[in-house]
Amino acid sequence: MSYLMPIYQPLAIEFQRGEGCYLWDIEDKCYFDAISGVGVTLLGHAHPVIHAEIVAQSQTFLHLSNLFKHGWNERLAEKLAEITGLTQAFFCNSGTEANEAAIKIARAYGHQRGIQRPKIIVMQNAFHGRTLGALSATAKPAYREAFGPLLDGFEFVPFHDLAAIEHYQHDPDVVAVLLEPIQGEAGVNIASPLYLRQLRKLCDQQQWLLILDEIQCGLGRTGTWFFYQQAGIRPDILTIAKGLANGVPIGACLTHEKLGHLLQSGLHGSTFGGNPLACRVAYTVLDLLDKQYLATIADKGYKLLDLLQSRLTGLQNIQSVRGAGLMIGIELIHPVANIPQLASEKFGVLLNVTQGKVIRLLPPLIMTDAQVEYLAQQIALLLKELSQNYVESQP
Ligand SMILES: Cc1ncc(COP(=O)(O)O)c(C=O)c1O
Numbered sequence: 077m078s079y080l081m082p083i084y085q086p087l088a089i090e091f092q093r094g095e096g097c098y099l100w101d102i103e104d105k106c107y108f109d110a111i112s113g114v115g116v117t118l119l120g121h122a123h124p125v126i127h128a129e130i131v132a133q134s135q136t137f138l139h140l141s142n143l144f145k146h147g148w149n150e151r152l153a154e155k156l157a158e159i160t161g162l163t164q165a166f167f168c169n170s171g172t173e174a175n176e177a178a179i180k181i182a183r184a185y186g187h188q189r190g191i192q193r194p195k196i197i198v199m200q201n202a203f204h205g206r207t208l209g210a211l212s213a214t215a216k217p218a219y220r221e222a223f224g225p226l227l228d229g230f231e232f233v234p235f236h237d238l239a240a241i242e243h244y245q246h247d248p249d250v251v252a253v254l255l256e257p258i259q260g261e262a263g264v265n266i267a268s269p270l271y272l273r274q275l276r277k278l279c280d281q282q283q284w285l286l287i288l289d290e291i292q293c294g295l296g297r298t299g300t301w302f303f304y305q306q307a308g309i310r311p312d313i314l315t316i317a318k319g320l321a322n323g324v325p326i327g328a329c330l331t332h333e334k335l336g337h338l339l340q341s342g343l344h345g346s347t348f349g350g351n352p353l354a355c356r357v358a359y360t361v362l363d364l365l366d367k368q369y370l371a372t373i374a375d376k377g378y379k380l381l382d383l384l385q386s387r388l389t390g391l392q393n394i395q396s397v398r399g400a401g402l403m404i405g406i407e408l409i410h411p412v413a414n415i416p417q418l419a420s421e422k423f424g425v426l427l428n429v430t431q432g433k434v435i436r437l438l439p440p441l442i443m444t445d446a447q448v449e450y451l452a453q454q455i456a457l458l459l460k461e462l463s464q465n466y467v468e469s470q471p
Contacts, residue, residue, distance in 0.1 A: 087416060094121025097440050097447055099426065107420060108439075110451055111428045115260070115292050115403075115438040118319035119364060123442075126322050129360045133353045140352065142345065148355035155362050156330055159301045161310055164336025167350035168327040171291035171317035172205025177329035177344060178254065178287050178313045179209045183229070184338040185285060186251035193228070194251040196287075197244060199235040203261035204254070204289055213254055216261075235259060236267055238274050245282060252285035252312075253278075257303045260292035263434035264398055264405025269307035276309040285312040285335070291327070295319045296365050296441050298401035299374025306400075322361050326354035369441050376448050377401035380437075383452035388459055393466040395433075402443070406435040406455070412462060422461070423454045435459075 090102045097120050099107050112118065119126060140146055153165035166177050179196065186194025196213065203219075204210040211220060212227035220226060233240035235255070244250045257272060259265040279286040288311040294302045295316060304311060312335060317327035325348075348354075381399045384406065388394055395407040411432035419425045428436045439451060 087420060089420060096120040096122075097443055105424070107424050107426050108447070108451060108454065109426045110437045110439045110455075111426050112319075112438050112440050113323060114318070114428065115297065116318045117323050118295060118297075118441045119322050119361060119369075120440040120442050123322065123364075125360060125364060126357060129356055130324070130353065133356050136352075138351070138353050139348070141347065142350060146352040146355075148352045148359060149350040152355040152359045152362075155359055156328065159362070160314055160330055162314055162330035162332055164331050164333060166329045166339060166344065167355065168317075168329070168346045169325045169348050169354075170205070170327045171289075171315065172207045172210040172327075173346065173349070174291065174315035174317050174327035174329045175204045175210040175213065175254075175289060176207055177339065178289075178315050179213065180344060181313060181329070181331060181335055181338050182252040182254075182285050182287060184343075185335060186249075188338070189251070189283075191249055191251060193249055195229045195231055195244075195247065195249045197231045197233055197241055197250060197253045197284075199255045199259070200232050201235055201259055201262035201265065202254075202256060202289075203259070204256075235262070235265055236271055238271060238278070241275065241278060245278075250282070250284055252287050254287040254289065256289045256291075256293065257307075258293035258298070258400060258403060260403070260436070260438075261430050263407060263431040264403060264436060266398060266400055272304060272307035272309055276307075279312075287311060287313040287315070289315045291315055291317045292438075293400070293403055295361075296370050296373050296401075297403050297438070299377055301370070303400060320361060321354050321357040324354045324357045326358050365441070373401050373441050376443055376445065377403075379445065380404060380439075380448045380452055383449065384455060387452060387456035391459055391463040393463045394459065399437075402437070402439055402441060404437040405430075406437075406459065408433040408435070408462070412466075415458075415462070418461070419454075419458050423458045425451065425454045425458070427455075 091099050092102045093100050099109050157163040183194050198213045200215045202215050204213045213230050257267045290302050314330045320326050385397050393408050395409050397406050415429050419427050430436050
């Protein structure tokens with residue numbers, strides 16, 4: 077019997093240590109980590125600089141509360157402002173909390189404009205988190221059904237369908253559009269730069285806030301700091317979390333000056349949010365990405381996608397292989413059970429499957445070219461086996 081609530085069903089592997097892109101189980105079997113704790117350990121495991129910063133901070137103080145200054149939250153906010161152009165930050169501890177802050181800002185913006193029941197347009201298949209606000213913006217019935225009543229004020233439209241959003245132009249209660257520019261949990265669905273630019277323009281015309289959730293696809297994953305930058309736009313609110321401190325919990329909601337004042341003293345807060353440990357590690361992650369890794373990610377991503385696309389051509393059970401940078405989805409034509417187990421046991425690769433049939437790869441951003449080739453080779457072997465099983469199962 078386990079003393080944990082049965083919320084998760086982890087694979088039956090127990091790990092003892094990690095280094096870079098690799099993890100070792102308690103029998104010392106080595107695995108290539110191609111999921112990075114679902115897009116979190118951007119710099120891999122046991123990165124020596126991260127290790128040193130964690131030790132150094134623990135030798136001073138780990139926590140002060142937001143009653144006192146420590147400098148690291150200011151430094152991190154300034155660095156994020158340089159990267160995003162969004163000069164007002166609120167730090168929290170997770171992605172879902174970052175989205176809660178974004179929803180509160182959007183609602184406060186509505187109230188400021190005299191809108192009593194503000195609405196936010198959100199996407200079908202979106203995933204924004206599990207707290208009640210973020211869950212209300214999350215489409216999947218299986219995640220929502222047990223917990224009603226959820227919050228009012230969210231209008232769902234199909235992803236990547238501008239006309240469906242334009243339909244709301246005459247609704248005076250709409251205040252914002254919230255989306256992931258790449259839907260991760262929904263199976264790596266990628267918005268085009270054109271769509272993002274058109275959406276930005278529509279939001280400007282309508283005085284709607286454009287809120288982007290780059291919790292999974294941001295922070296260098298797609299080859300630029302943020303995916304929206306590839307479209308040449310900027311959101312009004314950006315939410316980030318996951319890899320920001322390489323595994324030390326942190327989230328952030330970033331916005332510009334015109335909105336930052338909406339969350340005043342007493343209106344929002346977090347005991348742990350913005351603590352010195354998480355902020356110091358996050359600052360270090362951004363610094364390392366900037367100086368050592370960011371410039372190479374796009375090339376590695378192209379190479380991985382290219383190798384996968386060429387090696388998987390002709391396999392009958394593959395619907396599509398798509399990706400941006402080092403965020404890749406391989407969609408099968410039908411769900412297959414136990415792919416993560418087969419991948420780890422037989423091919424030594426840790427990966428994840430979303431929507432039952434999309435193999436999701438979110439490898440560490442520090443991968444070398446040789447590791448890109450190795451991963452492509454192992455994934456090709458895995459998919460050949462899945463394809464063979466599929467062919468043999470056909471009447
Ligand atoms: C796009 C996106 N938004 C929000 C979240 C929620 O983040 P967290 O699990 O840190 O609350 C996730 C988590 O997977 C995510 O992928």
